[in-house]
Amino acid sequence: MNIGEAAKTTGVSAKMIRHYxxxxxxxxxxxxxxxxxxxxxxxxxxxxxxxxARRLGFSMKQIEELLGLWRDERRASADVKALVLxxxxxLDAKIGELRAMRDALAHLATTCHGDHRPDCPxxxxxxxxxxxxxxxxxxxxxxxxxxxxx
Amino acid sequence: MNIGEAAKTTGVSAKMIRHYxxxxxxxxxxxxxxxxxxxxxxxxxxxxxxxxARRLGFSMKQIEELLGLWRDERRASADVKALVLxxxxxLDAKIGELRAMRDALAHLATTCHGDHRPDCPxxxxxxxxxxxxxxxxxxxxxxxxxxxxx
DNA sequence: GCTTGACTCTGACACCATGGCAAGGTTCAC
DNA sequence: GTGAACCTTGCCATGGTGTCAGAGTCAAGC
Numbered sequence: 446m447n448i449g450e451a452a453k454t455t456g457v458s459a460k461m462i463r464h465y466x467x468x469x470x471x472x473x474x475x476x477x478x479x480x481x482x483x484x485x486x487x488x489x490x491x492x493x494x495x496x497x498a499r500r501l502g503f504s505m506k507q508i509e510e511l512l513g514l515w516r517d518e519r520r521a522s523a524d525v526k527a528l529v530l531x532x533x534x535x536l537d538a539k540i541g542e543l544r545a546m547r548d549a550l551a552h553l554a555t556t557c558h559g560d561h562r563p564d565c566p567x568x569x570x571x572x573x574x575x576x577x578x579x580x581x582x583x584x585x586x587x588x589x590x591x592x593x594x595x
Numbered sequence: 596m597n598i599g600e601a602a603k604t605t606g607v608s609a610k611m612i613r614h615y616x617x618x619x620x621x622x623x624x625x626x627x628x629x630x631x632x633x634x635x636x637x638x639x640x641x642x643x644x645x646x647x648a649r650r651l652g653f654s655m656k657q658i659e660e661l662l663g664l665w666r667d668e669r670r671a672s673a674d675v676k677a678l679v680l681x682x683x684x685x686l687d688a689k690i691g692e693l694r695a696m697r698d699a700l701a702h703l704a705t706t707c708h709g710d711h712r713p714d715c716p717x718x719x720x721x722x723x724x725x726x727x728x729x730x731x732x733x734x735x736x737x738x739x740x741x742x743x744x745x
Numbered sequence: 746g747c748t749t750g751a752c753t754c755t756g757a758c759a760c761c762a763t764g765g766c767a768a769g770g771t772t773c774a775c
Numbered sequence: 776g777t778g779a780a781c782c783t784t785g786c787c788a789t790g791g792t793g794t795c796a797g798a799g800t801c802a803a804g805c
Contacts, residue, residue, distance in 0.1 A: 563669060
């Protein structure tokens with residue numbers, strides 16, 4: 446299987462497959478004599494695993510750990526669960542931040558009459574510098590942009 | 596006021612002030628004969644406006660528009676409101692995605708006994724490739740990382 | 746006046762995950 | 776053998792921020 450077909454069947458772009466190889470997330474693919482990468486069932490499986498984890502918002506680092514656990518026959522399921530629960534907490538934190546922003550903005554919007562006149566409490570509030578959103582956003586792992594292809 | 600002091604009083608780092616100037620978000624600052632940037636009340640005001648908007652999760656592009664409206668005496672408050680409501684929708688979408696991930700993961704976690712044994716439905720699910728999270732995450736504007744300083 | 750420390754300047758590199766483009770090689774069907 | 780569709784590598788871009796390096800500037804103390 447060439448990289449294009451692997452991409453098609455796994456939903457991971459060829460570009461990303463190469464990238465994952467480059468950063469060592471997946472082992473170096475086999476090559477034909479002319480240098481084309483080749484993929485088998487096993488590789489496809491791994492790629493699907495990765496795509497699925499990305500969809501669930503895991504960072505590459507976390508996915509590395511998940512892959513390690515996946516490949517380790519002697520893993521303890523508790524380790525997997527802990528990793529997942531930690532990620533759930535991250536998501537909760539992120540959601541909380543966004544919701545604080547959302548609520549602050551929605552409230553602000555209600556204070557603005559929204560017509561042709563120029564005076565606008567929203568701008569006044571922004572200019573005042575006085576917060577309105579309690580959240581103190583973290584670096585905030587960007588969610589994976591899942592497959593524009595599939 | 597030098598850039599350092601402007602940074603301190605506005606909560607925008609000196610680095611970012613220079614960056615905003617470089618991308619044209621704020622006008623070029625005045626300079627001393629030796630090349631130091633100087634800032635006045637007006638600049639401080641603008642910077643606080645920007646910081647506040649970032650805190651509320653607006654992208655730089657949106658902030659550019661907000662600044663334009665802010666500076667335009669003849670704006671219609673409806674334009675501001677529309678911009679804000681659009682951003683609220685973006686936030687809602689983002690929150691929805693994250694919550695879908697969160698719920699899928701939380702559910703998955705409940706299926707895993709989480710002990711010393713290796714068998715783990717979480718890994719099995721990831722490996723199956725069969726989704727579990729309906730969300731199809733967008734590029735996902737990273738939330739601003741607000742001031743480690745203040 | 747000289748030194749020292751705190752500031753400033755510019756520019757480059759890093760993050761993270763991904764896309765895009767370009768210039769060239771390969772494979773396969775017609 | 777030719778063209779289309781694929782593959783290769785490598786570089787640049789995104790967004791918003793930090794960090795670092797090397798060099799200039801300023802003010803205060805001696």
